[in-house]
Amino acid sequence: MKAITQSSFFWIFLGGLCYYLALPPLNVAPLALASPICWGIAILRNETKIKRYVFPTAYLFWLASIWWVACPYPPYTAIGLFALAAVLALFWLLFFASARVAVHRYRIPLTVAMPLCWLGTEYIRCRFLGGFSFCAIEHAFYLYPPLIQLASIGGSLLLGGIIMFLGAAAVSICSVSAPGRETQNRCRTGSAANGLVLIFTILIIIGASFTIQRIDPNDENYTPFSIVALQGNRQVYIDGGQTEANKTFQQFLDLIHAELNHRVENGIPLPDLIVFPETVCPIPLFAFEGTTNIDDLGLHDDDREMLEDGRWFREFAQNAQTAILFGLSTWVYGDTLDSIRLNSALFVRPQYDSHSLSAASSCEEHPAKMLRYDKMHLVLLGEYVPFAEYLPDDFFLRTLCHEARHGTEPLAVPIGRGDHIVEAAVNICFESTVAHLIRQQILTLRHQGHDPRILINLSNDGWFRFSRAIEQHLATHIFRAVENRKYYVTATNGGYSAIINPYGEIRAKGERGGAEAVSGLVSVNLNGPQALTFYQVIGDWYALPFAVLVVLLASVRARGRRSGNFELGDRKA
Numbered sequence: 001m002k003a004i005t006q007s008s009f010f011w012i013f014l015g016g017l018c019y020y021l022a023l024p025p026l027n028v029a030p031l032a033l034a035s036p037i038c039w040g041i042a043i044l045r046n047e048t049k050i051k052r053y054v055f056p057t058a059y060l061f062w063l064a065s066i067w068w069v070a071c072p073y074p075p076y077t078a079i080g081l082f083a084l085a086a087v088l089a090l091f092w093l094l095f096f097a098s099a100r101v102a103v104h105r106y107r108i109p110l111t112v113a114m115p116l117c118w119l120g121t122e123y124i125r126c127r128f129l130g131g132f133s134f135c136a137i138e139h140a141f142y143l144y145p146p147l148i149q150l151a152s153i154g155g156s157l158l159l160g161g162i163i164m165f166l167g168a169a170a171v172s173i174c175s176v177s178a179p180g181r182e183t184q185n186r187c188r189t190g191s192a193a194n195g196l197v198l199i200f201t202i203l204i205i206i207g208a209s210f211t212i213q214r215i216d217p218n219d220e221n222y223t224p225f226s227i228v229a230l231q232g233n234r235q236v237y238i239d240g241g242q243t244e245a246n247k248t249f250q251q252f253l254d255l256i257h258a259e260l261n262h263r264v265e266n267g268i269p270l271p272d273l274i275v276f277p278e279t280v281c282p283i284p285l286f287a288f289e290g291t292t293n294i295d296d297l298g299l300h301d302d303d304r305e306m307l308e309d310g311r312w313f314r315e316f317a318q319n320a321q322t323a324i325l326f327g328l329s330t331w332v333y334g335d336t337l338d339s340i341r342l343n344s345a346l347f348v349r350p351q352y353d354s355h356s357l358s359a360a361s362s363c364e365e366h367p368a369k370m371l372r373y374d375k376m377h378l379v380l381l382g383e384y385v386p387f388a389e390y391l392p393d394d395f396f397l398r399t400l401c402h403e404a405r406h407g408t409e410p411l412a413v414p415i416g417r418g419d420h421i422v423e424a425a426v427n428i429c430f431e432s433t434v435a436h437l438i439r440q441q442i443l444t445l446r447h448q449g450h451d452p453r454i455l456i457n458l459s460n461d462g463w464f465r466f467s468r469a470i471e472q473h474l475a476t477h478i479f480r481a482v483e484n485r486k487y488y489v490t491a492t493n494g495g496y497s498a499i500i501n502p503y504g505e506i507r508a509k510g511e512r513g514g515a516e517a518v519s520g521l522v523s524v525n526l527n528g529p530q531a532l533t534f535y536q537v538i539g540d541w542y543a544l545p546f547a548v549l550v551v552l553l554a555s556v557r558a559r560g561r562r563s564g565n566f567e568l569g570d571r572k573a
Contacts, residue, residue, distance in 0.1 A: 036167020120546030231497030374407025462494030
């Protein structure tokens with residue numbers, strides 16, 4: 001057993017295993033603190049072969065954690081899984097290489113090297129090729145809101161750095177075994193300092209947990225808004241065709257009818273907003289940016305009447321007497337019949353003071369307000385192919401990928417009736433995983449004179465076969481709520497629809513694998529503008545210097561070994 005624990009591979013692999021078990025959906029959260037302890041021991045060991053253990057361990061971790069990437073179209077997306085896992089494994093290698101150079105060559109304390117190198121590496125991971133922020137170590141605590149409140153100060157990245165510091169401090173405190181009075185006194189002094197900093201950090205985390213506020217539903221300063229987030233359980237297939245799309249859409253129509261009938265029969269007020277998941281509406285929206293118009297599309301008269309100017313959506317919302325946020329595709333035409341697809345969220349707000357439309361009523365007599373948000377952060381190889389214009393039209397990636405165009409502007413939509421109106425910012429699917437994008441959208445909208453108090457996400461996780469991806473996705477929603485101190489509403493097909501309060505507490509959530517209308521109240525204080533969180537002010541730019549440091553450290557080749565022997569990383573004079 002002693003021989004096993006003397007191996008760096010043992011500590012690296014054990015740290016990776018603890019990391020895997022800590023993440024959702026297994027959620028053995030305390031193991032997230034054990035992982036950096038194991039890695040700290042490995043980093044301190046003076047073993048030059050450590051690099052050869054890191055990559056295979058990281059590769060296995062990522063294959064086991066994100067195997068759902070292969071689900072949409074296994075023959076080809078499985079190749080993407082193996083490639084993506086290899087790229088993500090390189091970030092672990094970058095972390096270990098930079099941390100070891102910092103500790104062994106430049107004598108930087110482990111309690112400084114590990115958190116800074118982790119922050120720098122994660123900063124790069126969240127931005128490289130569009131970023132991939134699933135499976136962050138701090139996501140282990142997404143079901144424990146009191147422990148993640150510091151995200152409102154430094155974002156999700158800060159919590160990951162704190163976890164690394166706690167592990168490094170534990171290793172440093174427990175590894176005082178060097179003989180010699182001078183060295184022993186120095187180690188004891190450093191250990192005592194690490195212990196004080198560790199206690200101080202824990203007290204800060206505990207103090208931050210007290211920032212969670214309970215909203216009194218009878219508080220006249222808060223205005224409640226009723227929101228319904230639809231949750232479907234339909235799997236999505238690339239070759240599903242129109243029949244499958246219609247069946248999926250019908251499921252959501254049935255959920256709406258059941259919810260509205262239930263409210264009418266029981267005297268419950270209609271909701272202020274109903275949210276569809278992403279792209280589940282098979283009825284397209286047309287946009288014309290050139291000389292082409294709807295007459296050029298050759299539509300049947302009935303289809304044209306339904307689709308022109310979003311007539312179907314206007315009439316649907318007017319009949320429901322409820323604002324609705326649809327998830328659909330927008331087809332944009334220029335001067336030719338060649339179209340460009342946008343992954344869109346269409347907000348339709350009826351005139352509440354008019355009577356419901358009859359089937360024969362004209363939408364022009366009862367105009368409904370429409371606003372459209374186009375997804376700004378597209379999924380690499382899922383919604384766009386880099387350098388696609390240089391690839392043959394029949395190249396397999398181009399034929400599999402439903403290419404879309406990037407949206408350019410965030411959108412704030414008005415929710416409520418009468419004088420009680422609150423604005424909400426919209427994002428789509430994996431945009432919830434990009435913390436800096438959500439932050440920038442909020443700042444842009446505020447600069448434009450809006451004040452969004454709610455974040456609304458439309459997602460379609462039906463591609464991933466009810467895998468662990470849906471818990472991992474839910475974790476990102478919770479962190480976005482805490483970072484920005486805003487209610488977060490997500491409507492999802494094949495995953496969880498949920499309503500999350502500004503402190504990361506789940507107020508309503510659908511059952512796993514269920515189809516239901518998730519309903520809840522969002523209580524907002526409309527008196528005056530909402531203050532920015534510290535994270536919204538500074539973002540995560542503080543980690544950029546650490547990213548540069550990581551790259552510089554990793555590029556440095558350690559020359560020779562340090563003198564002396566090591567026992568769990570202790571230096572001997």
